[in-house]
Amino acid sequence: MACVSCSVNTNKYKCSKCLAPYCSVECYKKHKQLPECGDIAAATAKAATAAQQMETEPTIYAPFSTEDTVPLSRLQQLNNCEPLRQLLYNPHLRALLQQIDVAHNANLTMMAAMQEPLFVEFANACLQVVEPMTDAERAELNLCS
Structure with missing residues (x-):
């Protein structure tokens, strides 16, 4: 993964708001000042909320009815x-x-x-x-x- 500020390959750290990767404190400070960090965090939270609302069945496949389906x-x-x-x-x-x-x-x-x-x-x-x-x-x- 590439650092959001300097594009160096890194897996060291991730932003606590938007989970974007960064490699150092300097890159983190630059990233936090950008409005994109807040926008990405808001979009991620909105997507997570939507996914939770849509998830009614704990399986990965949509339920379908057969003669053996139990009500x-x-x-x-x-x-x-x-x-x-x-x-x-x-x-x-x-x-x-x-x-x-x-x-x-x-x-x-x-x-x-x-x-x-x-x-x-x-x-x-x-x-x-x-x-x-x-x-x-x-x-x-x-x-x-």
Whole structure:
């Protein structure tokens, strides 16, 4: 990166207002006197505010609806599920969930997580809230057990 005042390549310092790079105290003083510093800082703050307002989904992809999409009202019910809360106290489960969240191959990571009884218990607790079993499904499960 080039210093905003003298154009020397530097990575030493950045302006606290506009994050422009500078290489020395002299260059910083010159830069602070310029009106561009305040303008850039205002534009950066405005862009950050706009980005926060637009960000409604914590994922990088826009949500799209499929037959498997769970309605938001059902997802919000997970917040009130006490068995699920108890499971989330387990640090091993939280670590598994973090690994899945950042995995490059989420499908492969999910398959590995499904080998963990704790994760299966977590998935079942989520499913009981999001998609409860019908009486017929419960009876069929009891026959298989």
